[in-house]
Amino acid sequence: MPISVLILSLLIGACRSSESTIAPAGKPPFDGLQSVRTELYFGMRKRDNGVVGLRDWRKFLDSLITPRFPKGLTVIDANGQYQMADGKIKPEMTKVVLLIHDDTPAQSNAIDSIRKEYCAMYDQESVLRVSQYVWVSF
Numbered sequence: 802m803p804i805s806v807l808i809l810s811l812l813i814g815a816c817r818s819s820e821s822t823i824a825p826a827g828k829p830p831f832d833g834l835q836s837v838r839t840e841l842y843f844g845m846r847k848r849d850n851g852v853v854g855l856r857d858w859r860k861f862l863d864s865l866i867t868p869r870f871p872k873g874l875t876v877i878d879a880n881g882q883y884q885m886a887d888g889k890i891k892p893e894m895t896k897v898v899l900l901i902h903d904d905t906p907a908q909s910n911a912i913d914s915i916r917k918e919y920c921a922m923y924d925q926e927s928v929l930r931v932s933q934y935v936w937v938s939f
Contacts, residue, residue, distance in 0.1 A: 839912055
């Protein structure tokens with residue numbers, strides 16, 4: 802190996818930090834538990850351009866989401882837009898529900914039931930679901 806390559810490798814190695822902020826695969830980055838974080842995006846505009854009222858939203862949250870996830874959840878108000886199946890883009894107010902839950906078929910099925918019920922009750926084309934593994938500590 803030419804000496805210039807050896808010196809270059811040593812210099813590059815010296816520029817890197819010896820501490821990593823990412824834990825090795827399978828090990829938690831802190832003292833916590835592995836869980837699933839799911840975000841659900843509920844559009845507040847119906848297909849006929851009607852709106853899901855705040856009273857209706859609260860009733861849905863209290864009667865269909867909270868009983869399935871009684872340990873806690875977070876609701877965030879957001880502004881979004883959605884391209885309908887017909888290609889039209891509709892801006893709309895959105896409720897984002899954040900859930901931290903166990904990775905079980907029962908929890909996944911509960912989430913899918915919530916999505917289907919919202920679509921049926923409020924004339925929605927879909928409710929977006931985003932799920933990922935996370936480490937949590939309370």
